[in-house]
Amino acid sequence: MIEFAVDTTPEGIGVVTPKGRLNMSSARGLKEILDGLVSDGTSKIVVDLAETTFLDSSGLGALIAGLKAARQSGGDLRVARPTEAVLTVFKLTNLDRVLRPRDSVEGAFDA
Amino acid sequence: MIEFAVDTTPEGIGVVTPKGRLNMSSARGLKEILDGLVSDGTSKIVVDLAETTFLDSSGLGALIAGLKAARQSGGDLRVARPTEAVLTVFKLTNLDRVLRPRDSVEGAFDA
Amino acid sequence: MPETTVPGPDAGDENRVELSAPATPEMMHLVHAVLEQLWSQHEDVSMVDRMRFEMAVIEILGNIVEHAYAMESGGTERRFDVRLTATDAALVASFGDDGMPNTIDLSDVAMPDEEAESGRGLALAMAAVDDLTYDRSAGRNHWRLTCLRQPG
Amino acid sequence: MPETTVPGPDAGDENRVELSAPATPEMMHLVHAVLEQLWSQHEDVSMVDRMRFEMAVIEILGNIVEHAYAMESGGTERRFDVRLTATDAALVASFGDDGMPNTIDLSDVAMPDEEAESGRGLALAMAAVDDLTYDRSAGRNHWRLTCLRQPG
Numbered sequence: 001m002i003e004f005a006v007d008t009t010p011e012g013i014g015v016v017t018p019k020g021r022l023n024m025s026s027a028r029g030l031k032e033i034l035d036g037l038v039s040d041g042t043s044k045i046v047v048d049l050a051e052t053t054f055l056d057s058s059g060l061g062a063l064i065a066g067l068k069a070a071r072q073s074g075g076d077l078r079v080a081r082p083t084e085a086v087l088t089v090f091k092l093t094n095l096d097r098v099l100r101p102r103d104s105v106e107g108a109f110d111a
Numbered sequence: 112m113i114e115f116a117v118d119t120t121p122e123g124i125g126v127v128t129p130k131g132r133l134n135m136s137s138a139r140g141l142k143e144i145l146d147g148l149v150s151d152g153t154s155k156i157v158v159d160l161a162e163t164t165f166l167d168s169s170g171l172g173a174l175i176a177g178l179k180a181a182r183q184s185g186g187d188l189r190v191a192r193p194t195e196a197v198l199t200v201f202k203l204t205n206l207d208r209v210l211r212p213r214d215s216v217e218g219a220f221d222a
Numbered sequence: 223m224p225e226t227t228v229p230g231p232d233a234g235d236e237n238r239v240e241l242s243a244p245a246t247p248e249m250m251h252l253v254h255a256v257l258e259q260l261w262s263q264h265e266d267v268s269m270v271d272r273m274r275f276e277m278a279v280i281e282i283l284g285n286i287v288e289h290a291y292a293m294e295s296g297g298t299e300r301r302f303d304v305r306l307t308a309t310d311a312a313l314v315a316s317f318g319d320d321g322m323p324n325t326i327d328l329s330d331v332a333m334p335d336e337e338a339e340s341g342r343g344l345a346l347a348m349a350a351v352d353d354l355t356y357d358r359s360a361g362r363n364h365w366r367l368t369c370l371r372q373p374g
Numbered sequence: 375m376p377e378t379t380v381p382g383p384d385a386g387d388e389n390r391v392e393l394s395a396p397a398t399p400e401m402m403h404l405v406h407a408v409l410e411q412l413w414s415q416h417e418d419v420s421m422v423d424r425m426r427f428e429m430a431v432i433e434i435l436g437n438i439v440e441h442a443y444a445m446e447s448g449g450t451e452r453r454f455d456v457r458l459t460a461t462d463a464a465l466v467a468s469f470g471d472d473g474m475p476n477t478i479d480l481s482d483v484a485m486p487d488e489e490a491e492s493g494r495g496l497a498l499a500m501a502a503v504d505d506l507t508y509d510r511s512a513g514r515n516h517w518r519l520t521c522l523r524q525p526g
């Protein structure tokens with residue numbers, strides 16, 4: 001139903017790729033992964049949404065929680081390559097400003 | 112829901128790999144592929160069942176129809192690498208003799 | 223002595239899933255998905271029990287799609303419903319449809335010979351489950367499949 | 375002059391799919407699968423309409439699972455049912471559950487601020503569909519979502 005790929009770049013940026021649907025039954029998994037990264041000292045995180053086919057308000061909640069945790073530790077959380085379905089949810093919830101989507105995972109922390 | 116990979120070996124043996132469930136809504140596709148191979152002159156056919164997660168009586172019917180067509184053209188149809196679910200169906204229908212499963216695609220026409 | 227009640231095969235069916243949908247070949251996939259869901263709620267059901275139940279459920283649904291609604295005349299709705307239940311004791315599926323009555327006597331069902339390209343559906347379903355019943359009432363067909371669970 | 379009847383949003387619903395199942399987070403996947411099935415029968419429904427309908431359906435089901443059955447006391451059955459219909463005019467979902475009554479006035483629903491980690495479900499559902507209604511009757515909650523189809 002969902003899988004998460006978790007990587008760390010040579011620059012120490014955590015890259016989390018949810019593959020499948022981010023909904024009520026999978027959002028908790030994402031939240032735990034993001035919390036785990038931050039508490040292990042990885043506070044710069046990119047969530048690669050290229051393979052996230054669906055996002056609901058629980059998934060959004062997990063992203064916002066991760067964003068806040070990352071910022072509290074002096075880092076940030078950025079989202080990259082959202083699918084059309086995910087982008088629609090960002091826009092409808094007015095979160096496309098705070099979760100400003102980046103075009104690539106590599107360049108997500110460039111600006 | 113289902114995909115079919117169709118290949119021809121250097122020896123001219125057709126290899127059909129159904130990926131997914133062979134049921135009422137997909138059996139017709141298999142039948143058409145098998146018929147097409149035979150009428151194009153490929154009468155030795157291996158159906159690789161390693162990725163066939165489910166088989167019902169319509170799927171069985173398509174295999175038997177293909178077997179008869181292949182034999183009528185002087186060839187044969189052999190099945191290889193059935194999953195446990197598929198093997199169970201062969202046994203319950205007493206077709207494990209006429210559709211005797213082979214251990215490998217390569218060796219399916221060896222004996 | 224405390225009173226004991228022996229649970230019937232339907233006991234504990236608050237996890238049942240009921241579906242009502244058009245009787246089309248595409249619905250096969252949905253019923254497979256419902257069964258996947260059922261297994262995810264009942265991880266203790268053995269692979270063998272899952273396989274034989276799924277096999278029989280799909281065969282019966284295939285017959286409804288193919289035979290009960292074979293002609294345009296068959297039924298006003300061209301729909302089916304199914305209730306799927308997994309308890310500690312058994313897996314049970316109950317189908318209903320308003321198509322044409324089944325004409326086959328289940329006690330006559332036998333596996334056809336090797337050459338046959340069809341006619342294995344009911345025989346396969348009966349071989350797979352512990353009990354298969356059919357009845358016609360109030361203008362509807364009712365099929366009921368029971369797999370008694372075997373220790374995994 | 376011939377009499378004309380304007381079809382309501384439910385006309386032509388013989389392709390409807392109805393599901394009744396336990397109200398658990400795992401059931402989300404099943405409802406996604408039902409929707410996939412619905413689209414395979416209605417390939418003319420535009421991507422935008424599919425997306426907004428699916429979004430709202432999942433949010434309302436999420437609320438039933440999370441809020442209507444929040445406490446052990448909520449409902450005797452912990453089940454929901456849903457009827458999904460696609461016609462030329464509209465996509466309609468009707469939910470029923472016997473959980474606790476909804477306490478939120480839908481006209482008060484607003485999108486929370488950026489920092490909020492929850493509370494966007496109903497606002498998102500309302501933003502996605504053309505009509506969302508709630509009523510409580512006979513001890514049950516009823517939610518009804520309507521997306522008027524836009525030319526694909």
Ligand SMILES: Nc1ncnc2c1ncn2[C@@H]1O[C@H](COP(=O)(O)OP(=O)(O)O)[C@@H](O)[C@H]1O
Nearest residue numbers: 285286289290323324325326340341342343344
């Ligand atoms: N639901 C049904 N309604 C009416 N007739 C049925 C039904 N199911 C089965 N039958 C009859 O039983 C026969 C045997 O069915 P089956 O064993 O599934 O083989 P097949 O479907 O391959 O013909 C069918 O040919 C049909 O006449």
Ligand SMILES: Nc1ncnc2c1ncn2[C@@H]1O[C@H](COP(=O)(O)OP(=O)(O)O)[C@@H](O)[C@H]1O
Nearest residue numbers: 437438441442475476477478492493494495496
């Ligand atoms: N089905 C329901 N039954 C009871 N209360 C509900 C139901 N759905 C929503 N509510 C109430 O509406 C509020 C807002 O829900 P929602 O917008 O989905 O946000 P969230 O679920 O993230 O809290 C919930 O906190 C709850 O009090």
